[in-house]
Amino acid sequence: MMIEDRSYSKDAVQGLSILGSTGSIGTQTLDVVRLFRGRFRVHALTAGSNVDLLAAQAEEFQPQCVVIADAEAALTLQRRLEGLNIEVLTGQAGLCTAATLPDVHTVVAAMVGFAGLESVLAALRAKKKVALANKETLVVAGALVGRVLDEHGGVVIPVDSEHSAIFQCLVGESRTEIERLVLTASGGPFRSRDASTFGSITRGEALEHPNWSMGAKITIDSATMMNKGLEVVEAHWLFGIDVDRISVLVHPQSIVHSMVSFTDGSTKAQLGIPDMKVPIQYALSYPDRWPAPNPRLDWTEIRRLDFEQPDIEKFPCLSLAYDALHAGGSAPAVLNAANEAAVSLFLNGRIRFTDIPFLIGAALESKAVGAAETLEDLIVIDEQTRAFVVEHTRVGAI
Numbered sequence: 001m002m003i004e005d006r007s008y009s010k011d012a013v014q015g016l017s018i019l020g021s022t023g024s025i026g027t028q029t030l031d032v033v034r035l036f037r038g039r040f041r042v043h044a045l046t047a048g049s050n051v052d053l054l055a056a057q058a059e060e061f062q063p064q065c066v067v068i069a070d071a072e073a074a075l076t077l078q079r080r081l082e083g084l085n086i087e088v089l090t091g092q093a094g095l096c097t098a099a100t101l102p103d104v105h106t107v108v109a110a111m112v113g114f115a116g117l118e119s120v121l122a123a124l125r126a127k128k129k130v131a132l133a134n135k136e137t138l139v140v141a142g143a144l145v146g147r148v149l150d151e152h153g154g155v156v157i158p159v160d161s162e163h164s165a166i167f168q169c170l171v172g173e174s175r176t177e178i179e180r181l182v183l184t185a186s187g188g189p190f191r192s193r194d195a196s197t198f199g200s201i202t203r204g205e206a207l208e209h210p211n212w213s214m215g216a217k218i219t220i221d222s223a224t225m226m227n228k229g230l231e232v233v234e235a236h237w238l239f240g241i242d243v244d245r246i247s248v249l250v251h252p253q254s255i256v257h258s259m260v261s262f263t264d265g266s267t268k269a270q271l272g273i274p275d276m277k278v279p280i281q282y283a284l285s286y287p288d289r290w291p292a293p294n295p296r297l298d299w300t301e302i303r304r305l306d307f308e309q310p311d312i313e314k315f316p317c318l319s320l321a322y323d324a325l326h327a328g329g330s331a332p333a334v335l336n337a338a339n340e341a342a343v344s345l346f347l348n349g350r351i352r353f354t355d356i357p358f359l360i361g362a363a364l365e366s367k368a369v370g371a372a373e374t375l376e377d378l379i380v381i382d383e384q385t386r387a388f389v390v391e392h393t394r395v396g397a398i
Contacts, residue, residue: 124154142237164279229321
């Protein structure tokens with residue numbers, strides 16, 4: 001069990017480091033900060049390559065430091081921030097510095113993909129509260145994160161809407177009385193599309209999510225339903241529930257964000273308008289709820305709530321995630337790396353939509369499931385898997 005019922009004093013100003021501040025979760029986190037300016041002090045902001053937005057955020061929030069991925073971008077950023085007392089850092093070392101600043105209470109881990117893992121581990125070793133929106137951290141390194149939590153005593157609170165919903169349903173409940181976790185999925189843009197046409201799906205079509213506004217990688221993951229597969233793995237580590245007791249239901253309206261069934265036959269669900277600012281705010285305010293002008297459900301307008309089983313023949317990525325979690329060891333790390341590499345190839349026009357699950361499956365079959373005990377082990381697995389996917393594409397295996 002990785003979430004502890006612990007928070008900082010409700011009266012204290014919460015020092016924040018936002019890793020991935022220019023992405024969808026990062027920008028919405030700053031919207032929450034603007035709404036509750038007296039409760040927060042932003043000490044660090046980080047971005048991959050968006051110099052313009054990071055500079056604008058830094059000028060507004062005056063953090064102690066900013067971090068950007070490469071040295072050339074850092075020079076541009078330094079010129080933009082000249083005259084301000086803001087340190088400009090780069091790379092993984094910079095991210096780890098931002099995650100461990102002494103005045104930071106809470107690290108919002110909003111970076112996408114494997115790149116966010118090292119800084120999350122650094123934050124937990126420094127006993128920070130991590131508001132976790134980077135699901136890949138637990139997919140790749142769930143066991144390692146668990147050991148770091150046990151040894152150092154950091155705190156993890158989920159930001160993903162589905163895991164936040166489960167977290168909220170479990171407040172005041174005994175974990176021993178959980179019968180099943182039910183993650184809901186919108187079904188993405190291709191829920192009702194004929195599978196025979198999937199080979200012609202374009203980048204633009206895949207990026208048109210029906211309910212949520214997200215970054216490109218996560219939106220493609222939703223279209224393949226890999227996003228839900230990764231969430232199954234994440235839920236296993238967050239809540240300590242066996243994979244066979246974690247289900248997925250397609251719920252096109254995205255009103256019910258997830259559910260928990262208990263051993264007495266009752267079920268709790270968390271509902272709300274699709275709006276990521278709500279779970280972001282709860283991760284920052286827990287165990288309190290702060291009044292906010294977020295959209296409310298109008299029960300007179302809700303005519304129906306639909307649920308259906310996911311079609312794993314149309315969306316094999318979901319079953320690949322279950323297979324990887326059952327296999328254990330390094331398999332989830334291979335799953336994640338292969339998916340990130342394949343999605344990147346699709347977004348760059350190098351493979352078809354249907355090649356994404358094919359390449360992930362090929363990577364899982366090619367890699368022997370072994371130990372992944374350390375960060376160094378995981379980095380090697382990640383690099384080797386990405387190379388395999390690119391080479392498999394280059395030699396025309398698809």
